[in-house]
Amino acid sequence: MKTKDIENFSENLKSKINFNYDLKKNNWFNIGGKTKLYFKAENLKELSEFLKIYNNRAKIFILGAGSNILLTDKLFEGVIIKLGKNFSKISLLNNETLIAGSGAMDRQLSEFALTNSISGFEFLSCIPGTIGGGIRMNSGCFNSEFKDILISVQAIDYNGNILTIPSKQIKFEYRDCSLPKDLIFLSASFKGKNKQKIIIENEMNDLKNKKNLAQPTKIKTGGSTFKNPIHQTSKKVWEIIKESVPLDIKFGDAAISEKHCNFFVNKKNAKFEDMKKLINFVKDKVKSKTGLKLELEIILVE
16 A cells, blocks of 8 residues: 555654554553554544545454454554544534544533433443444434434444434444445534432433443453344353353463453453454354354444
8 A cells, every 4th residue: 555645744744644653552451463544533624635545455443442442453444533632522403413523432421411401412431432333333322322312423434434324214224334434423412301300310310330240340441242143043142151161261471351251351452363363262162052143232343
């Protein structure tokens, strides 16, 4: 991939374009090698100009919080784009409608809604990702999902064209949506309902307590590894794994969490291939024991 024009573009930016940038510390698994290009866009103008120059010459991956991705140890032959602080702003449109930049954390939107006595965003306090990632995956927990509160999405395509997409034009499914993969989400508008602050706060605390009791915290993990196979069985995926797999199995430092067996963890220095071996081992064991084909919830970036 030739980069001379990108190097020239970089010299005129406040944002820095990094070449052969190390990604290991940019994701929760703490696994990964380098990317040929890493671009942190500070504003929409920079992002638009970069996309037009880059012109789809190689792969593009948008990095959010890094909470649900598994990155290759090999060189990523493309560009990793990170959205800067200007894409993380949250504002109030009216007393029940919020606008959030796609780089804002889900937890921040939940807290902003609480401050403004708006209900419907409580579940976001338990999701450790960004707004953009949440829309892409239709993230959710405790019987609530992004689709329940989303009004519209503002995005830019890889050619630099900006568009607004109403939620009614998006087909949402469990941990997925129909939005094209060549869109970078810029911001989104959300609708909630007014409610007393103390009621919202109590609900948030209840959800956080439930999460902390059930899920591992403060470890190197990627969150839920597999989606619940909702079209195949009523059982949760952790129940299926528990019944099908020896939970003490390890590949290098890649292991199954003792607290929640759908959470895989990097015990110390796990490699990408170690975690992939663990993923495939669990998939094969579940398929052999139950006939169920598990689908990944975490995203493999190769």
